[in-house]
Amino acid sequence: MSLTLAQSSDTARAAAPCADVVPPTGAVSVSAKREVRPEDLLGLRDIGPYEAIGPLFTISPDGSSVVLQLRKADAGSNSYCQAIMIVPLSGARPIVVDQGGDLIRAEIVGVADLTVGSGISEIITPLWSADGQWVAFLKKEDGRVQVWKARSDGTGSEPLTKSQSDVVRFALTPDGGSLVFVTQPEIARQRIAVQREGLGGFHYDDRFIPIADSKPQLPGTLTESVEALDLATGSIRPATDPERALLSLPSLMRPKSAGYIPIDRRSRQAWVEAAGGNFATPDTTVRYQSSTGAVIPCANALCSQARAPAWLTGNGSRVIFLRREGWANGTTGIYEWVPGQSAPKRILQTTDYLADCRPIADALLCLREAATEPRRLVRIDLQTRKVTTIFDPNPEWAKLSFGRVRRMNVRNDFGLESTADLVYPAQYRAGQRYPAIVVQYVSRGHLRGGVGDEYPILALAAKGYAVLSVNRPPHLGLLAGAGNLIAAERTNLQNWANRKSILSSIETPLRELIAEGLIDPKKIGITGLSDGATTVQYAMLHSSMFAAAIMSGCCWERNQGALLGPQIDRTFSQVGYPNLLASAPEFWRQISIVENAQAIGIPLLLQAADSEYLSALEAYTALRQAHKPVDLFVFPNEFHNKWQPAHRLAIYRRTLRWFDFWLKGEVPSGGEDAKEVQFWRDLRAGQLGAEQGPLGSVN
Template sequence: MSFPKRFAATLMAGAAGVLPHSALAADVCARLAPPAQKEIRSGLVTPELLAQLRDIGPATLPDRRRKLFTISPDGKWVAFFLHRGFPNENVYCAGLAILSLERPANVRILDFSRELIRDEPPRYGWATFPIGTAAPVTPRWEPAGRWIAYLKREHGLTQVWRVDVGTGAASQVTNSLVNVDDFRITEDGRTVVYSSRPKLPEKSAEIDREGLRGWRFDARAFPVRGARPQTPDADRFLTSVDLEEGREREARADEANLFDIARGLPGNTTAYSRAAGGSEAWAETIDTPLFPPLYRLTAKRNEKSEQCHFRACEFDWSTSVWWNDDGTRIRFTRREGWANSLTAIYEWIPGRGEPKRVLLTSNALIECQPIADDLLCLQERSQRPRHFVRLQLAAGQIKEIFDPNPEFSNLSLGRVERLNWLNAKNVPFYGDLVYPVGYEPGRRYPMVIVQYRTKGFLRGGIGDEVPIQTLAGRGYFILSVDNLTYEDIVGRKQSIEQLVAAFNDDFRGRRSILSAIEIATRRLIDKGLVDPQRIGISGLSDGCTTVQFAAVNSQLFSAGSVSGCGWEPFQDAILGPMIAQNYHESGWPRLADANPGFWSKISITLDPRRVRFPFLFQASDNEYLAMVGSHTALVQAGIPSDLYIFPDEDHIKWQPAHRLAVYRRNLDWFDFWLKGLVPSDPARKAEAERWSEMKASWKRPIPK
């Protein structure tokens, strides 16, 4: 059986090679590759530019085992996926790119799709739990480096494709009736082994049939996302495809083992590396009853294992491990510095004593892989989106390899200052203060708080909803705060449930975060930088929780914008039994228990008149019900509140048009409440006029 082939265009920008494709003239994918240097313009960062940044992988990695790039067998090329959103068309272009490591200016896009593969991992026993982020897609090189196999989504279905590196000829490898979840290539390069869940359609059909007599409200229910029960997960099935003949069969045991790279190691193993000569290195859990566990570096050479017992060889789950090219030295990362805000790289020679630190940086190293005696890394800096660099550790140098967003290099940006401080409980926190573009000493500016991670490129906070550098260009300070991990605040506990329960007990963790934000903000006020009457606060998910907590426990803020939360006494009813039980185990009370003492510390609906600032809710249609109660209570109490709902969205909004709309509305919201400005665009001006009506009738609470 043979599969149809298509010749994919190889797009070019500047020095990139190209195979022409006339149909691309008006297609968004013609704008995927970076522009030539002569096309780059200066100016301020606009929301339109941010919404069209080229990305390599998702903003945060959900699973470090799914690599964002791979290096060719000869070490001369790197393959990765580049994706870009286009708000006007509300589509993406995702392209498989290769980059010469000898001539890094040459980037070639070998194949592309207008459909983004989104991350939808199974959870709670359900088949999918959509998040809204791009899925990490790993391109895999054929052992001889002649072609690359990859996942590609077209017409709503994800399949394995492969492309000839020399000619750009792309062809579909699998014809699965369901999405392909993952795949591997055999060592001889003749077979692709893929993983799928072929019984999912039948499980979905069972729910359809059940609907004829009514769906039972049970552990499958997730009311906030609709009445239909969640589809239960199905078993994975491994299938092998003969690339020469196209025949499919069930995978053999040795082929199934390709998915288990750390076979034979302890079950608690995390970061893993195998050298060319067969030596192995990994991080395994230190025997302790506490959660989350700590890990220790272990090496295995010539069938002999050795643990590194030096302090530097103990680290948390975030570590990465690599052998150097000749298999004599191990490099690994660990979090260090104030509040673990820095990343260190160490080098250890097994049997030769203590490891040596070779790098310490505040930049975010998203992913690294060994190349010769160096590391090829995806890096982000506070003012630079994700880009490739080569860490030449022996020479102590960092060489830039490829920047997918060269437009950013000439823009006017607000300078960034790293802040370290203690909160009221002496917990160390850190954040980044972004100055207004053209900052004038002696003048006080409005400020917006953005949450809840601040390592890497300062784009829009977690969820990417508040355009930080655009605000800086409009004359704002922005304080980007890292809310730390639960264990950073309350310490490690016996289990994850106990850890979250300790964090939630009397809102201990939330008080700690709010205390940190207030102390940092008041210091900026005391320094004469920030106007105390013009401070906004924003957040999604955990950040949204902090905004809601601040609404009833702080007098510092003048406007708030949120998404992705809504903590109210009736939340069990819209979360469903499965997720509600998960929350109960983490310290949240049951609906039947009422517990007004608990809810009085965060609920808006119990007493909306306590809320001290206007609220903007920008919700996905899969989550808005969690926010309707809070919004309704605020409106009925005369507190300015606006709620917007975005269709076909998840926890994090993925559609380019929606992201741009969220950016713009957040800009308009803070401009209106903190500066008294109204946008000139007619549609956005109409929104601001409604806010003016809210403001005119609002009886602002008197500070206590």
């Protein structure tokens, strides 16, 4: 059954059946286009997570098809429709080989080396059997993740594993006889141990992140169990060392190591290797191994900044790789290198985002996105450079109209390069000034909602806003050559230089657009999640450009170390944040909303996860006590990245209402929306003091 809004669960279950997860066939009429709505963005069919980095599809052994997972959110049922699909490269109709299952969310090991939940969906990479007759993939049913098998003709699917704990990754042996899979049974044991400990009270120690939970978090490093399933007999045994090695291949990036020996010295292979740089942004180069085992490095500068992986084509005689290049590395080049020749040749350059690629004959199959085009599967001919769409999961998108998109090259006050994408209002007229919205802090591929996907860029443009989707400049701490996170953050914090640099990279293009007469300097809004929220907080105190703000979480205040736990508190102290015993007024005046509550003059909307909202309460309360316009919404069972479809749609819609009200003076005519906006009218009129309750009612 589907998860409904009245239910409480930590998974969103796919509705059954989910017919609309399969794209419609036939031509789509585009004679009467309309503008984008929030529902259009939420309802996109996704191949892989929105911000995924990793393998998202695989090619069949005979090279005729690919297999991938397609996922579609539905706000009405607060659920996800999911399907494993085989897509013929001939252009024939895709085959759905499995449907349903719960969304599998990733667990993240954080700064404190603790395992915490997240709203980020796991990458699901289906694998082909050696004979191409079936595919294997991870699927969650009845609260458990197992490896499933689906026949490639669409005649059925069933689980292969029946593990008592979740399968976290798997591989198939080259001979097709065994399935190697990894579980973490220690998770269950750890959870039972925590329950027992709670009977006598939890000792407050480094395992706590109070803002996330009132009980200890699990450790980030957990023992794994690696087993092999014999596909013919169904017997399970411990995996051998060669079988264990399959779980780490293919490697996307090989570390720099003088003594590194490739796994098979008899085979030709190519890879991208770290070649210097720092811990967060390594320089890279390309290397090739011949059939004799000799390793040939690419010494040309055009092999630097390569993106892993690299591939062999032309019977193994040529290496193909992708490279970041151009202003602020804002474009991607596809290069061909013949080992033994000095200079690679660029085949194609694009500002589009290539989320994942695989070689096939003299072509690359890639998942490609453009600013106003969602992800689709394309074939890039390496000889003719022709790009052909193989599979478009969102053909209805052609019915929508958009304002044009302009790439802006930015150099900030620190001399650092960055880029920003300006999305013009859908009905743009030259000579008219428009309200503007800033969305942060990664702008690439399909312009959807910024980091965290909470601010609907194209829907904002459809409502008459000029939307500036910005890329953050490089962190000053990394440019200074820091060898670890602490050293990098110390440099970033000195004189608040990194915050100044990021803010400058936003204000610089805004000033350019104001000078052009395109945006109204008195009607600019700013949004942000995570580091973007910190930028919003800093901008509220140090910039006069913004008239309204929305944050997905908040705030940097004196009590942050207490809320984030002992381990992270020590990290903050090492970076240079004052502890609670030091008043440090000069320091906190530079970032604290509480210290500056009386002086803040712009309205602030907070839309926070229930696992993070406690850190917003001090700032929220100070602003309310100062009778400043602030509003807070808390979303249950959410994380840093919000995952529930109903919540994302609510955030999209409220974002539009907030800016419509504060920047354009628009008020809904009725319903719950009008009731909500009436609260904002009272805020604007100064009628709501700290003693008043929601919607102006007195407690």
